[in-house]
Amino acid sequence: MTDTDAAAPEMGHILRDWNARQYLDDYYGHRTVPEDEAVMFRFIARGLREIGRHFESGLDLGCGPALHHAAQIVPWVDRLDMADVHESNLEEIRRWIRNDPDAFDWSVFIGAERGGLDAEDGQGGTLAEREAMMRSRIQLLPCDLREAMPLGKPAQYPLVTSYYCAEWVIPTIEGWRETMRNVTSVVASGGWLFLAGVHATEYAIVGGRPARCARVAHDDIRGVLGQLGFAPSTIHVDVTPGLRPQVTGIQGTFMAYAQRG
Ligand SMILES: C[S@@+](CC[C@H](N)C(=O)[O-])C[C@H]1O[C@@H](n2cnc3c(N)ncnc32)[C@H](O)[C@@H]1O
Numbered sequence: 001m002t003d004t005d006a007a008a009p010e011m012g013h014i015l016r017d018w019n020a021r022q023y024l025d026d027y028y029g030h031r032t033v034p035e036d037e038a039v040m041f042r043f044i045a046r047g048l049r050e051i052g053r054h055f056e057s058g059l060d061l062g063c064g065p066a067l068h069h070a071a072q073i074v075p076w077v078d079r080l081d082m083a084d085v086h087e088s089n090l091e092e093i094r095r096w097i098r099n100d101p102d103a104f105d106w107s108v109f110i111g112a113e114r115g116g117l118d119a120e121d122g123q124g125g126t127l128a129e130r131e132a133m134m135r136s137r138i139q140l141l142p143c144d145l146r147e148a149m150p151l152g153k154p155a156q157y158p159l160v161t162s163y164y165c166a167e168w169v170i171p172t173i174e175g176w177r178e179t180m181r182n183v184t185s186v187v188a189s190g191g192w193l194f195l196a197g198v199h200a201t202e203y204a205i206v207g208g209r210p211a212r213c214a215r216v217a218h219d220d221i222r223g224v225l226g227q228l229g230f231a232p233s234t235i236h237v238d239v240t241p242g243l244r245p246q247v248t249g250i251q252g253t254f255m256a257y258a259q260r261g
Pocket residue numbers: 014015061062063064065066083084085086089143144145146162163164165168169
């Protein structure tokens with residue numbers, strides 16, 4: 001081992017020692033909506049408005065225990081399937097759907113200033129109405145994005161979302177391309193994909209430890225979507241800087257949406 005090796009932090013994988021509740025507390029336990037999340041709420045709200053289509057169903061891949069983006073999607077779908085490889089994430093969502101007293105509180109991210117409803121310019125109804133819509137439209141299922149058929153059977157959705165997931169599954173650029181093939185395999189022809197993740201980032205602190213991710217940047221995202229059959233004229237990509245890169249390791253966030261040809 002060289003001196004450099006000795007100084008380098010030991011890198012883990014996001015699934016090692018995953019703790020759904022700690023992830024929520026660390027990344028979403030805020031009293032106000034952080035700037036990067038506010039930017040993403042507006043980007044997604046604008047995209048959904050511009051597409052202007054109501055979908056029979058949507059699928060969120062690698063949903064984790066998080067519900068703030070589901071809150072934005074539910075008005076546009078009859079049913080939202082949320083899928084993750086970790087049962088503990090699905091259980092955390094079930095807890096919220098059941099209204100358990102110890103469920104995570106999403107009211108800040110959905111209903112507070114600069115949150116999901118704010119990004120809809122006051123057109124989206126009240127927090128209580130949105131939460132009721134989420135409880136009636138969300139369904140949960142397992143998935144594994146290392147598999148060519150992530151849901152374990154053939155499936156096609158007109159709307160697919162995935163946030164902060166594909167770059168973590170196999171944390172190399174080749175691994176990310178392979179995962180992106182699996183993610184996009186469930187987008188129907190003519191369907192839309194919304195994708196977000198960490199930008200130009202090697203690792204992030206998850207559960208108090210550094211976990212490695214694939215380092216993807218703006219041109220990789222546009223490139224992979226084009227190669228996987230998304231019409232270049234429909235590909236929108238934006239990047240926002242990380243808020244505390246020295247603490248979290250996250251250098252920035254990308255957000256994208258595109259339509260499959
Ligand atoms: C950083 S978290 C993001 C969670 C959530 N989408 C969000 O925006 O906060 C990464 C998620 O990817 C999921 N994940 C990792 N490997 C996966 C795999 N092979 N298949 C499906 N999901 C996976 C993890 O369980 C975790 O929920």
